[in-house]
């Protein structure tokens with residue numbers, strides 16, 4: 249029988265129900281094609297008042313044995329997928345045909361599907377979950393990372409989230425050990441460089457700790473992404489938030505600066521501060537002004553800034569310093585100089601998910617649709633269109 253004739257029912261013999269591994273809920277957009285591996289569950293800090301992600305969930309550690317079992321199971325799944333590929337005549341490669349066989353087979357459990365996609369994309373990236381895997385002891389992490397590289401040779405870049413205060417507690421030698429064991433990229437939720445903002449938001453970090461941790465990650469030879477949260481200073485600290493965040497980043501010079509604008513859904517403690525008036529949020533346009541001041545204050549760095557999340561109003565604000573600084577500021581100015589009615593149309597389209605860049609406003613069909621929607625919503629909400637735009641914005645959290 250030509251191998252190509254393998255049918256759904258024939259691949260069932262290669263699938264094993266018992267091969268599972270644990271995955272958590274969150275990964276950065278830049279890790280969309282990465283294999284997600286859970287080392288710890290939830291967030292060991294979990295006090296940041298703006299963060300809804302792990303509220304109500306308890307932090308727990310997984311044992312080294314459990315995590316290694318997951319890794320061994322993934323290695324076994326890879327072997328099974330190779331067998332399917334050989335049976336299909338594709339020589340062990342995870343081709344489109346193998347992918348189709350695995351994904352169209354009702355008995356394929358999600359783990360086979362996940363691993364087949366990961367192999368198909370062939371980038372080999374792994375993202376370690378959840379919120380702060382560096383809270384594990386360095387020796388345990390090195391042990392697991394070594395096992396991961398050993399059992400799954402396809403693994404390339406390995407990335408983890410980490411808190412600045414946790415990195416700060418590790419020595420540079422420990423960070424270098426982790427780098428040598430394969431941990432190549434760290435994402436830090438810096439959020440702000442203002443001590444007032446960090447304290448108010450219960451971030452559990454200071455500007456000095458952010459700088460110490462960031463420099464350590466860079467000195468260890470890892471790639472560093474720092475997340476900044478426009479809007480987090482509110483009306484009270486917006487200038488300080490912009491200028492101090494830039495100051496901290498100027499000291500660190502991370503590889504990436506990633507913007508994640510603040511949203512305040514009811515599930516966050518910050519929402520109560522908002523209701524009580526302790527926190528006054530900025531409007532969309534004020535956040536854009538704040539980002540302008542932030543970018544203007546970034547200096548002597550070679551970082552790449554991205555707005556790679558739909559939660560940001562201006563996705564086009566991106567580029568590498570110093571060359572693209574003027575270009576990023578010009579996108580912001582172009583938005584700020586729009587007539588009020590155009591800004592409203594842009595914001596409605598952006599929050600509704602139909603607009604990606606300012607040039608989309610030139611799409612006549614889209615404009616017409618947005619204008620119709622705006623008219624209707626203005627009637628439906630008795631003129632309270634801001635509430636609808638706000639609700640639309642919260643859908644991406």
Ligand code: SF4
Pocket residue numbers: 291292293294295296299300301302379411437451
């Ligand atoms: S450390 Fe990160 S995951 Fe944990 S509560 Fe703060 S923002 Fe959320």
